[in-house]
Amino acid sequence: MGTGETNSFLIAVIIIPLVLLATLGVLYALERRLQRQMHAHLNGFRGELRQLQDQRRRLLLEAQAHKVSDPEPYGRRAAALHQRLDQVQRQIKSMERQRESMQKRMQLLSANRLRAIMGSPFYWSMLLKDRPVAARLVDRTRQAMQAAVQARQAIDDTSREVGQQALDLQQLQQQVSQLLGTLRERGLHGDLMETAIQQEKQARGALAQIPSIILGENETAPAHQIDKSGIASIHQVVEENRPMLDHLLIQTQAWEEQYSETAAQVAVLQRSLSALEQGFTSTPAEIDTSNIRAQFGQMKIIAQNLQDTLSRLEVESMGAVAQEAGRLTQAVQEMQEQLKNARARQVALEKILAELTGGLRQLSLDCAALASRAFPVAWDQSLRVLTDLNQQTSTIGPAKKSRDLDQLDHDLALVTRLNEQRHSLAQQVQQIAEQHGELTLLLSDPELEHLSGWLQVNRHLSAAAQEYAPENWPRLDAIGSLSSDLQSLEDEARRLLPSESASGSHAIPEAEVSARLQATRRLQESFRRLRKRMEAIQQRLQEMQNSEKQARQQLESAQSTLTQLAFIVRSSTFLTENAAPELARLQTEIQGLLDDLAQRQRGSLDKKARSAAALVERSQISANHWLDQLGQETQNLLTEISALLTSLDNIAQLQDPAIAEARRLLSNAGALGASSYAGKARYPLNELIAEFKRRSDYWQAGAAALNALDDVENPVSESYQQASQHRQQTLEVFADLETWTRQARSWPPTSISLEAERQDFDCLEMQWKSLRNEHLRAIQLVQQLGNLSAHYQSLAEKVRQGVERAEHERIQVQTIENEIEEYTQLWQSHLQTYRDEPEVAQEIRGFLNEAENELNLIHRQYQQGTKNYSQILQALNLLHRKLRLNQVALDADHALDTSGNVRRRR
Numbered sequence: 001m002g003t004g005e006t007n008s009f010l011i012a013v014i015i016i017p018l019v020l021l022a023t024l025g026v027l028y029a030l031e032r033r034l035q036r037q038m039h040a041h042l043n044g045f046r047g048e049l050r051q052l053q054d055q056r057r058r059l060l061l062e063a064q065a066h067k068v069s070d071p072e073p074y075g076r077r078a079a080a081l082h083q084r085l086d087q088v089q090r091q092i093k094s095m096e097r098q099r100e101s102m103q104k105r106m107q108l109l110s111a112n113r114l115r116a117i118m119g120s121p122f123y124w125s126m127l128l129k130d131r132p133v134a135a136r137l138v139d140r141t142r143q144a145m146q147a148a149v150q151a152r153q154a155i156d157d158t159s160r161e162v163g164q165q166a167l168d169l170q171q172l173q174q175q176v177s178q179l180l181g182t183l184r185e186r187g188l189h190g191d192l193m194e195t196a197i198q199q200e201k202q203a204r205g206a207l208a209q210i211p212s213i214i215l216g217e218n219e220t221a222p223a224h225q226i227d228k229s230g231i232a233s234i235h236q237v238v239e240e241n242r243p244m245l246d247h248l249l250i251q252t253q254a255w256e257e258q259y260s261e262t263a264a265q266v267a268v269l270q271r272s273l274s275a276l277e278q279g280f281t282s283t284p285a286e287i288d289t290s291n292i293r294a295q296f297g298q299m300k301i302i303a304q305n306l307q308d309t310l311s312r313l314e315v316e317s318m319g320a321v322a323q324e325a326g327r328l329t330q331a332v333q334e335m336q337e338q339l340k341n342a343r344a345r346q347v348a349l350e351k352i353l354a355e356l357t358g359g360l361r362q363l364s365l366d367c368a369a370l371a372s373r374a375f376p377v378a379w380d381q382s383l384r385v386l387t388d389l390n391q392q393t394s395t396i397g398p399a400k401k402s403r404d405l406d407q408l409d410h411d412l413a414l415v416t417r418l419n420e421q422r423h424s425l426a427q428q429v430q431q432i433a434e435q436h437g438e439l440t441l442l443l444s445d446p447e448l449e450h451l452s453g454w455l456q457v458n459r460h461l462s463a464a465a466q467e468y469a470p471e472n473w474p475r476l477d478a479i480g481s482l483s484s485d486l487q488s489l490e491d492e493a494r495r496l497l498p499s500e501s502a503s504g505s506h507a508i509p510e511a512e513v514s515a516r517l518q519a520t521r522r523l524q525e526s527f528r529r530l531r532k533r534m535e536a537i538q539q540r541l542q543e544m545q546n547s548e549k550q551a552r553q554q555l556e557s558a559q560s561t562l563t564q565l566a567f568i569v570r571s572s573t574f575l576t577e578n579a580a581p582e583l584a585r586l587q588t589e590i591q592g593l594l595d596d597l598a599q600r601q602r603g604s605l606d607k608k609a610r611s612a613a614a615l616v617e618r619s620q621i622s623a624n625h626w627l628d629q630l631g632q633e634t635q636n637l638l639t640e641i642s643a644l645l646t647s648l649d650n651i652a653q654l655q656d657p658a659i660a661e662a663r664r665l666l667s668n669a670g671a672l673g674a675s676s677y678a679g680k681a682r683y684p685l686n687e688l689i690a691e692f693k694r695r696s697d698y699w700q701a702g703a704a705a706l707n708a709l710d711d712v713e714n715p716v717s718e719s720y721q722q723a724s725q726h727r728q729q730t731l732e733v734f735a736d737l738e739t740w741t742r743q744a745r746s747w748p749p750t751s752i753s754l755e756a757e758r759q760d761f762d763c764l765e766m767q768w769k770s771l772r773n774e775h776l777r778a779i780q781l782v783q784q785l786g787n788l789s790a791h792y793q794s795l796a797e798k799v800r801q802g803v804e805r806a807e808h809e810r811i812q813v814q815t816i817e818n819e820i821e822e823y824t825q826l827w828q829s830h831l832q833t834y835r836d837e838p839e840v841a842q843e844i845r846g847f848l849n850e851a852e853n854e855l856n857l858i859h860r861q862y863q864q865g866t867k868n869y870s871q872i873l874q875a876l877n878l879l880h881r882k883l884r885l886n887q888v889a890l891d892a893d894h895a896l897d898t899s900g901n902v903r904r905r906r
Contacts, residue, residue, distance in 0.1 A: 018811065021818040041131055042102055048138050049095050052145060056088050059148055066155055071232035073162070077155045084148035091141035098134055162231050165238045166210050172245045173203050179252035186259060190314040193255075196248055203241045203248075210234055258318050263310060265325035269303050272332040279339045287342050288404040292335055299328055342405055349412045350399040356419045359426060360390055366429055370436060371507075375443075377436055378507040385425050392418055432513050439517045442524060451493050451527060455486055458534045462486070465537050471604045472544060477537050489530055492523050544605050551612035552597050558616045559590045561685040565623065568692045574633060574699065575692075579626040586619050616685070623688050624681040630695050631681065637702035638669060644706075644713045651720045653775045658708035665705045712778050719782045723789035727768060730796040734761055736803070748813035749862050751869035752806035757799050764791055809869065816876045817855075823883035824851060826898055830888075833900075840896070843888050854879055 063085060066078035177200055183193065211226065211234075226234075276296060283289055306325055313321065363386055370377040396411055403411065442448075462482045465473070473479050496519060508516060566583055569575040593612050596603065641662045648654055683691055768788060771781070827848055834840040858875050861867040867875070887895040887903070895905045 014811070014815070018815055018818070021815075021822065041134070042099070045095075045099060045102075045134050045138070049092065049099060052088070052092055052095070052141050055145055056085065056092065056148075059088075059145075059152060060085055062152060071229065073158055073235055074155065074232065077151065077158060081148065081151040081155060084144065084151045088141065088144045088148055091137065091144050095134075095137050095141060098137055102134070159226065159231050162235050162238070165242075166207075166234050169238050169242055169245065170207055170210075172242075172249060173200070173207055176200050176245055176248045176252060177204070179249070179256060183252065183255055183259070186313075187311050188255065188259065188313055188315055190316050192315045196251060199244055199248055203245050206237050206241050210237060255315055255318075258322070259313070262313070262318050262322040262325070265322045265329065266303075266306050266310060269325045269329045269332070270307065272329050272336070273300055273303055276332050276336050276339075279336055283339055283343060284346055286400055286402055287346055287408065288402060289339065289342075291404075292338065295331075295335065299332060302328060338405070342408060345408050345412050349408065349415060352412070352415045352419050353393075353396065353399050356393055356415060356422055359419070359422045360386065360393065363422070363426055363429060366433065370429075370433055373436075373440075375436065375440060376507040377432060377513060378509045380510065382425060382429060382510060385421075389418060389422055389425070432510050435513050435517045436508075439513065439520060442517075442520045445524070448493070448524065448527070452490075454531065455490055459483075459486060461534060461538060465541055468541075468544065468605075469601060469603075472606070473537070473540065477533060477540065479537070482533075482537075485530060489526055492526065496520060496523055547609040548597060548600075548605055551609040552594070554616045555590050555594050555597075555612050558619050558685055559587070559594075561623075561688065562587050562590070562619060564689050565692065568689070568696060569626075572630075572696045572699075575626060575630065575696065578629055579622075582622055586615070586622065589615055590619070620685050620688075623685065623692075624683060627681040627683065627688065627692060627695065630692070630699060634695060634699045634702055637699070637706050638666060641702065641706055641709060642666060644709050647717060648713055651716060652771050652781050653773070654712070654716070654778055654781065655775055656712050656778055658705070658712050662705045662709045665701060715782050716778050719785040719789075723768075723785040723792070726789045726792040726796070727764075730761065730764075730792045730799075733796045733799050734758070747859060747862065748810040748817070749869050749872050750806040750809045752802050752809065754799060754802050757795060757802065760795055764788065764795065813873065813876065816873075816880055820851075820855065820876070820880050820883055823880075823898055824848065826900070827883070827886075830896060830900055834896075837890075840888060840890060847886060847888065851879065851883055 063078075063081050066074065066081060068075050068079045068082070070078055180193075180197055180200055211230065273296075280289060280293065280296075302324075306321060306328075309321055367379050367382060367386070371379060392414075396415060465479055465482075470479060478485075562583060566587075569579050569583060593608065593615060596608055597612070645659065645662055645666070648659065681691075771784065776784075827844055831841055831844045831848070834844065858872060858879070861875075862872045884898055887897050887905070889895050889905060890902060893905060894902050897903055
């Protein structure tokens with residue numbers, strides 16, 4: 001039989017039964033826990049049911065004293081109580097059916113033990129799902145019971161509630177009686193009022209039938225002293241009279257409010273008439289108010305009649321009186337507003353008429369002043385309008401003459417219209433005056449006086465600017481039309497300036513002042529635009545000359561710098577590979593631009609200058625980029641060197657010439673400027689040559705040091721990685737061993753001890769840690785790392801084998817103990833089966849107690865160290881045999897064995 005077949009056989013014979021036993025144990029424990037939970041829930045549910053049944057019986061006994069046939073309001077409340085008790089009874093029956101269902105299902109599960117164990121996660125979970133249903137039944141039954149208790153309490157509170165209703169009805173009747181008395185005192189009468197008084201009297205008589213003990217103020221609980229028939233009669237009185245008194249209260253309150261509003265309307269009318277009468281005294285004598293005074297007298301008589309009506313007012317006519325008082329008040333307020341507006345219009349008439357008269361005088365003076373100045377204005381249209389306004393103003397008359405309201409409105413409208421026309425004429429005259437003043441200032445401006453001398457000087461500038469090609473000038477400068485524009489400006493100046501400035505004897509018609517002003521403005525604006533244009537042409541000419549000179553100097557400086565840089569590039573293999581092709585292209589482009597600048601007659605000078613600046617900038621950027629590449633390459637070399645040194649230092653303190661040279665190069669990095677290589681280069685062209693030479697030399701030294709260091713680091717790192725891997729594997733094995741060692745005296749037991757392997761591991765760890773502090777050559781370190789790797793690997797394998805043997809021993813003990821537990825469970829089930837036979841049950845119970853005590857003793861002996869692994873194993877086997885072969889006597893001829901079979905006694 002091969003090794004693979006042996007392992008398969010061990011799995012089939014040992015491991016699979018162990019797994020099955022463990023599964024059965026877990027299922028049994030789960031079944032026991034679920035069974036206890038269900039028993040506890042069912043006991044609680046049964047207690048809730050008994051409590052609710054007792055409470056219902058008590059309420060039912062109390063409810064027998066109250067019948068549905070009792071007089072109201074007792075009959076209705078008794079019916080509600082009996083209905084609530086019937087609902088409680090239905091809920092209790094539902095609880096009983098639920099309890100019986102759960103009890104039967106539990107008995108079925110307990111009777112079939114094997115089925116309960118194998119299917120416990122399913123059957124018991126299904127049974128436990130009934131717990132929320134039972135809880136909801138309990139909650140609904142409690143709610144129904146609470147409703148029944150409240151219905152019972154409502155019957156007890158009937159007399160108190162009816163008594164309180166009677167007291168409330170008495171207070172309502174007293175309030176209505178008080179309101180009716182108040183209305184009678186104010187003189188209100190009528191059919192509706194008499195009807196309300198009769199209804200209140202009827203309600204007072206009905207209240208007199210209620211016993212005085214109910215309505216007494218000094219009794220603490222008078223209603224409890226009256227029987228059901230008395231309470232029912234009181235209830236009937238309340239139900240019959242309450243709606244009528246509620247209606248009377250609302251009606252009388254409305255009458256009181258309506259009377260107050262009517263009286264207030266009449267009072268407002270009287271105050272409005274008094275205010276109107278005072279307004280007559282403050283009205284000026286110029287306003288005729290005879291018509292309004294006649295209406296005022298009639299309204300005063302009607303208001304007095306309404307005031308007299310208030311003392312003998314009928315309820316039915318209160319609305320009409322209030323409406324008439326409101327109408328008259330509105331009419332009086334309208335008359336007050338007419339008087340107020342008349343006074344305001346009189347004041348406005350006086351003010352506007354004074355403004356109109358003064359404004360016409362001022363217009364006459366303004367027109368006369370403009371007709372007498374230099375470059376005088378000839379008025380023709382405005383004078384006709386001014387004369388017409390003066391004539392219409394004279395027809396209005398003085399402001400203080402007597403006018404009625406209609407005449408006052410007419411004269412105010414006419415004065416307002418004439419004043420608006422005067423405003424319009426004044427604005428027109430003011431506009432002409434402003435234009436005339438601006439024209440006078442323009443004609444006397446010194447700027448226009450020197451126009452001829454300026455034209456002569458700029459003819460020479462125009463000739464100088466036209467020597468350059470047209471594309472060098474902006475389109476706004478219009479070099480091609482410059483000469484004709486200068487001539488047009490000169491012709492317009494001759495037309496406008498000499499004749500106007502020579503003499504002021506010719507007047508300007510008022511309609512032409514604006515046109516003359518616009519023409520003179522255009523002349524001045526044309527001169528200013530042309531002057532600004534000539535200044536721009538002069539500035540542009542100077543800029544082109546400076547730009548040409550600057551571009552030539554930049555190109556010549558860049559050409560010299562690139563020539564020197566070419567020598568450094570050719571001396572370095574890295575720079576030759578990355579910079580040489582682009583350097584040659586830049587040199588060729590610079591020479592081409594120098595040739596273009598020498599020919600002014602071709603092309604745009606600005607374009608040539610921009611190309612030169614761009615090429616110089618590109619040359620500088622490219623050179624700095626090559627410098628960045630060289631610096632980045634140097635930084636990469638230093639980073640690799642530093643990483644290799646760090647890796648070696650983490651392993652041991654090595655002593656080799658290549659390592660010493662690499663450390664020296666890193667320590668000199670700051671002094672040689674290598675620490676600044678990480679930043680992006682921003683050197684101008686004239687400083688790049690020295691920086692290129694310094695960085696190129698340092699790069700050469702770094703490349704040589706890195707090659708030498710690689711030859712040392714490769715074998716050391718390889719050996720260290722292999723040794724570290726074997727050490728880590730050993731550490732993991734011993735980490736698991738720590739847990740195993742802490743359980744050395746725990747159950748199940750074992751005979752294996754790995755203390756010697758632990759000491760070997762500690763010795764290897766001391767050797768590993770000592771490597772960091774030793775100063776070795778690389779070849780010596782590689783040799784020692786190889787030895788440590790082999791020892792770690794061998795020790796880990798040895799520990800694994802010991803742990804496997806120990807686990808095998810523990811599994812053997814666990815298997816025996818699981819079988820002991822299984823036999824114990826079998827005898828426990830036999831005990832349940834024969835619990836009604838005291839002698840058999842007593843013998844089984846004694847045997848189980850003895851087996852349990854013996855198993856506990858075996859555990860204690862191992863944990864205390866009084867017995868070793870072999871002795872513990874022997875004791876467990878003996879206990880296992882005893883449980884398996886034991887028999888219990890049933891009678892003189894028969895006995896029960898472990899499997900539950902009945903055999904003849906041996």
